[in-house]
Amino acid sequence: MTGGYQPYPDYTDSGKPWLGPIPDGWKTLRGKYVFREVNERSELGEEQLLSVSEYYGVKPRQEAIGEGEHLSRAESLVGYKKCETDDLVMNIMLAWKTGLGVSGYDGIVSPAYSVFRFDPRKAWPNYMHYLLRTSLYTGHFKTLSTGVIDSRLRLYPETFSGVSILLPSLTEQRTIAAFLDYETARIDALIARQQRLIELLKEKRQAVISHAVTKGLNPDAPMKDSGVEWLGEVPEHWGLPKLLYVTSRIGDGLHSTPVYEDGTGYYFVNGNNLSNGAIKLGPTSKEVPESEYHKHHIPLDNSSALMSINGTVGNLALYNGEPVILGKSACYINCKQPLNRRFLMAYLRSDEVSHYFDTEVTGTTIYNLSLNSVRQMKVCVPPEKEQEAIIKYCTEQDRQFGRLIDHAVRAIELMKERRTALVSAAVTGKIDLREWERPSA
Structure with missing residues (x-):
């Protein structure tokens, strides 16, 4: 057994094909003999509002909002269901997707x-929390749920009450839960460290590229005041024109909805199709007839850079001959000498330009950057050979930081896999934890 853990000496057939063999001494009971449904309602609606999610289990809703949940709050919470600490809360539409958990709150x-x-x-709540959120159980929930498609699946309480619950002794349940609390906390701490490392690597990469495209690669180069508050000093020998003077054309795409037709190979793209320097076309990308393409096609070539200017501002892509027409949230910038479009792409990624965009955008919920703001933006223009050197440097920095970030992402994936496997092995009796004691250190 990997990880230094040993299996139980003997196993017996659980009698449930989906559950498999279980340790001798463990038993299974139908849910209705382990828990009961409660339906107590709030009379005032003043209690703490809780939310349940596949990602974190049960939390106060205010904390859940901080983790990306955007559920609207009802005007009155009178009639909401009461929940006590150690109660199991289940979203019947998402039980198959880990939408359940034991509450740590009233x-x-x-x-x-x-x-x-x-x-x-019969049941230790913390053990049950780990058990019922395993893929073994959620996969079983899916087979028991009613509905035609995943988004309509429902696991009704009466069905859930018939599920076979795997039960070691209460003493073992407590030990298993304590072991998992300890080990998952250690793994979660390591994951948090890797996530912080990723943030630091991204910040460092951003700082390195921002410095290169606004200060250059020569630390001894004489500097001058750019006269632009958000830009600061730039190398003395660099040009600093408005973008409109080093481009042949700046514009946006179609301000109406085109005619769509599948299977043509011609695409309609908006700012959300621009990602990591490329136009992203996938199964959900909208296609248009050839006639629509020729009607609305904007002349783009190997001088063209694209940027999102509506919604998410600042997504970037280089145009590489894709058969596309643009929507209004995609701005195109056709560069001319002496401005290299790859240098412009790096410049548009800089912190300095980001600050400029922040001062220029309009809108409170959906941001919009005007074409005039793009045209009037001051842009650093080093000599052409220096631009090429900076492009090469930024590309190499991107590659090196990207490799480190990929390593950290993979480490997180492996730790999450380890966490999932450890929880499953512990609660289903694949490893014997009866002698486990929490380390003193």
Whole structure:
């Protein structure tokens, strides 16, 4: 057994093909003998509002909002279901997708959720939390859910109450839960460190590229005041024109909806199709008839850079001959000498330009950057050979930092896989933890 953990000495057939063999001494009971559904309602609606998610289990809704949840709050919470600490809360539409968990809080939850309370003589809530969120159980939930498509699947309480629950002794349940609390906390801490490393690497990469395209590669080069607050000093020998003077054309795309037709090979793209320096075309990309393409096609060539100017501002791509027409949220910039479009791409990624965009955008929920703001932006223009050197340097820095970031991302994936495997092995009896004790250090 990997990781230094040993299996139980003996196993027996659980009698459930989906569950497989279980350690001798463990038993299975139908859910209704382990927990009961409770349907207590709030009379005032003043209790703490809780939310359940596949990602984090049960949390106060205010914390959930901070992690990306955007559920609207009802005007009144009267009639919401009461939930006590150690109750199991389940979103019946997402049980198959880990949309359930044991609550660590007293509060109230949506009336659409189901709440269950464990029999303390049979189940240790923390063990149950780990068990019922394993892929073994959520996969079984999916087979029991009713509905035609995934988004319509529902696991009703009466069905859930018939699920076979795997039960070691209460003492073992407590030990397993304590072991997983300890080990998952260690893994989570390592994941957090890797995530912080990724943030630092991205910040460093951004700083290195920003410095290269605004200060150059020669630390001894004489500098001059650019006269632009957001730009600061630039090398004395660099040009600093407005972008419109080193481009042949700047514009945006179609301000209406084109005619769509599948299978033509001609695409309609907007700012959200621009990603990591390229136009991203996928299965959901909209295609248009050839006639529509020729009607709305804008002359783009190997001098063209693209940038999103509506919604998410600053997504970038180089045009490489793709058969596309642009929407209004995509701005095209056709460069002319002496401005190299690859240097412009790096410049547009800089912190300095980002600050400029922040001062120029309009809108509160959907940001918009005007074409005039793009045209009037001051742009650093080093001599052409220096631009090429900076482009090469930025490309190499991108590659090196990208490799380090990829290593950290892969490390996180491996740690998450390890976490999942460890939880599953512990709660299903693949490893024997009866003698485990929490380390003192």
